[in-house]
Each structure stands twice: as C-alpha cells, then as structure tokens.
Amino acid sequence: MFINFWYVAATSADITDQPYNMQMLGQKFVLFRDSAGTAHCLSDICIHRGAGLSLGKVVNDCIECPYHGWQFDGTGTCTRIPSAGPAVRIPGRAKVDSYPVIERYGLVHVFLGDLPESERPAIMKITEWDRNDWRFSNSVVYDWAINYMRSTENALDPAHAEFVHAPIFGNGGIDPDYVLPAMDLIDEDDRIGCSYKTPIDYGKDKDPAKEPEHVTAGTIAYGPSHYVTILDMSTYMSIRQYSYVTPIDERSERIFLLSGRNFNLEEKHDDEFDKVNWQVVEQDRQVLESVQPALNPASNKEEMLVEADGVIALYRQRLQLWEEQGRRIDTHALAAQQASGNQASAIPSPARKDEKGWVISPVPLR
Numbered sequence: 001m002f003i004n005f006w007y008v009a010a011t012s013a014d015i016t017d018q019p020y021n022m023q024m025l026g027q028k029f030v031l032f033r034d035s036a037g038t039a040h041c042l043s044d045i046c047i048h049r050g051a052g053l054s055l056g057k058v059v060n061d062c063i064e065c066p067y068h069g070w071q072f073d074g075t076g077t078c079t080r081i082p083s084a085g086p087a088v089r090i091p092g093r094a095k096v097d098s099y100p101v102i103e104r105y106g107l108v109h110v111f112l113g114d115l116p117e118s119e120r121p122a123i124m125k126i127t128e129w130d131r132n133d134w135r136f137s138n139s140v141v142y143d144w145a146i147n148y149m150r151s152t153e154n155a156l157d158p159a160h161a162e163f164v165h166a167p168i169f170g171n172g173g174i175d176p177d178y179v180l181p182a183m184d185l186i187d188e189d190d191r192i193g194c195s196y197k198t199p200i201d202y203g204k205d206k207d208p209a210k211e212p213e214h215v216t217a218g219t220i221a222y223g224p225s226h227y228v229t230i231l232d233m234s235t236y237m238s239i240r241q242y243s244y245v246t247p248i249d250e251r252s253e254r255i256f257l258l259s260g261r262n263f264n265l266e267e268k269h270d271d272e273f274d275k276v277n278w279q280v281v282e283q284d285r286q287v288l289e290s291v292q293p294a295l296n297p298a299s300n301k302e303e304m305l306v307e308a309d310g311v312i313a314l315y316r317q318r319l320q321l322w323e324e325q326g327r328r329i330d331t332h333a334l335a336a337q338q339a340s341g342n343q344a345s346a347i348p349s350p351a352r353k354d355e356k357g358w359v360i361s362p363v364p365l366r
Contacts, residue, residue: 002223003348007246009031015033017035025249035061038101048065060079121190126242151255156219162178225246226242257277300316
C-alpha cells in the first residue's frame with residue numbers, strides 16, 4: 001500500500017457531527033464535522049494512553065477522547081487536558097496526525113501522506129459531472145475481500161471482458177476467430193491505461209459502402225487504485241464508470257463507484273443500469289477471489305504475461321517507481337509491529353515535515 005495519494009474515506013453524507021471511523025492502508029482514522037460543516041480526518045489514536053478517538057464525541061469542534069477527555073481540534077492539536085486543570089500549558093507534543101480533506105462528487109477525499117500541497121497528485125476528475133447531458137445516478141459503495149492491486153489490474157485488463165463478462169459484453173470464447181483488437185497504451189505522468197476499438201456487427205443489412213462503426217473501450221488509472229472505465233458505443237451513447245478504490249488493508253478494499261451515462265437520462269432507466277452494474281461487479285468478484293496468490297507476485301516471472309498484458313506491466317512499473325520514491329508501506333514490518341502489541345503507528349501527515357516531537361511513530365516504509 002502507498003502513502004502520498006488521495007483516498008476516499010466516506011461519502012459526504014456519512015460525515016456528521018458524530019465521530020466516523022474508517023480503516024485505510026491498514027490504519028484507523030476518525031472523521032467528523034465541526035460547527036461550520038467542515039470535515040476533518042485525524043489518526044484514530046489518542047497520544048495519551050492510546051484509546052480510539054472515534055469512540056468519543058465531538059465537543060466544541062474537537063474530538064474528545066472517551067478515555068480521559070483529552071480534546072483535539074481539526075488540526076490534530078490538543079486543546080484540553082481535563083486532569084491537568086484549565087491553566088495548564090499544553091505540551092507541544094500533544095498532537096495527533098491530521099490529514100487534508102477535500103469534498104468532491106459527494107465523496108470525502110483524504111490525502112494520506114506528508115507531501116506539501118504543491119507536490120500532491122490531483123484527485124481523479126469526473127469531467128462529465130456537472131454537464132446536463134450526463135446523468136450520474138448510479139453511485140454505490142461496496143467492499144471486496146480482494147487486494148486493491150489485483151482489482152486495479154482487472155479493471156485495466158482489456159482481455160478479460162470477452163470471457164468474464166460474456167453474458168453482457170462478449171461471446172465467452174464461442175467465436176473461434178476472436179482476437180483482442182490492437183491496443184493504444186496510455187503512459188503519462190499522472191495516468192496510465194489503454195484503449196481499443198472493436199467494430200459493431202450490424203448484420204447483413206449494414207451498408208457496405210459506409211465505414212463500420214466501432215465501440216471504443218478502455219480504462220485509465222490514476223495513482224495506485226483510482227480508475228475510470230470508458231465505453232463509447234457510438235457517437236451519441238457513452239458510459240463512464242469512475243472507481244475510487246480505497247485499500248482497507250492488503251487483502252480488502254472499499255470501492256466508491258460513480259457511474260454516468262449520456263443517454264436514457266430519465267430516472268426510470270436507473271434501475272436497469274444498476275442491474276447491469278451489479279452483474280459486472282459480481283462477475284469480477286467471483287474470478288478475483290479465486291486468483292492465487294492473493295497479492296501480486298514478487299516478480300513478473302512468476303506469472304506468464306503476454307503482449308495483451310502490456311498495460312498490466314505498465315501499472316506494475318508505476319508501483320515500482322512509487323516504491324523507489326519511498327511511498328510504499330512495509331506491510332511485513334507493520335504486521336510484525338502490530339502483532340507485537342506494544343507499538344502503534346500512523347500515516348505521516350504533512351505537519352510532520354515542519355513540526356518535531358511526535359508521540360506516535362510513522363508507519364514503516366520501504
């Protein structure tokens with residue numbers, strides 16, 4: 001799992017003036033709104049005696065620890081230590097990690113890492129979101145007991161739809177002449193992916209004098225686990241599926257799916273699109289749960305990749321690059337640390353770049 005990316009913690013409707021707890025990247029967080037309606041995200045560990053802040057309550061725009069009543073504001077700064085009395089000077093070390101929050105598309109995006117604002121990657125943009133000729137009615141949240149890298153690779157993979165989604169999109173290998181169309185790889189600073197075109201078969205009544213129409217399909221990934229699937233079925237019928245995937249830990253994830261279309265915009269068509277979405281989700285889940293190993297192999301040599309897997313190789317190159325940049329959590333060291341039961345850790349927040357004296361150690365990186 002990787003720090004220094006944006007991850008979705010919840011829907012905007014989930015966050016109120018009551019504590020909301022969420023696990024991301026193997027760590028626990030607490031979110032809440034202050035009296036102005038601003039959402040905040042803090043590490044869910046009280047630096048006093050380690051209690052979960054999410055079990056407390058919101059008091060005076062602060063999260064109050066349920067154990068001894070210590071209060072922390074939206075910046076993570078401790079503002080009250082009841083046992084010390086009102087006149088006490090609160091130590092500078094009395095702080096917890098606070099993470100930048102942006103609400104967009106009805107989702108609460110949290111930046112988990114210590115990069116300054118100028119160096120942070122952008123949140124995956126939904127370019128069609130505010131357009132009147134598009135409808136985003138199919139917004140769902142679901143959990144998978146699947147590694148986020150495996151599911152991201154599945155989304156990027158152009159060769160699986162013919163077989164996994166045969167009842168909807170393919171023939172399931174019935175066509176003995178089926179060959180995956182030529183792919184265009186996308187390899188840019190902020191995104192990777194692929195697209196391809198396949199002709200539409202209109203049958204014997206198709207005018208041979210006209211150029212055949214094509215379906216354009218593909219997926220583009222932003223960061224380790226956000227991606228958009230593009231399906232242009234004609235010049236006037238398109239679907240976009242934006243998936244904001246948050247690793248809960250190495251073996252489970254939460255997916256925030258925003259699905260849009262530019263045809264059949266009336267509400268009465270929402271259910272039929274929902275039905276197809278869930279069929280696709282279930283087909284992917286069944287296959288991905290069978291994949292071994294559950295996590296990506298240590299080397300590409302341990303799987304037999306072919307030319308059609310070019311985008312998979314490209315994605316794994318990005319993962320390697322981010323690891324070389326020091327963004328990858330050392331999950332083996334973290335698991336040993338958690339198993340020992342005598343040390344807590346937190347995702348480093350931006351404040352750690354400028355402030356010293358943190359009580360909780362940062363997660364181990366590799």
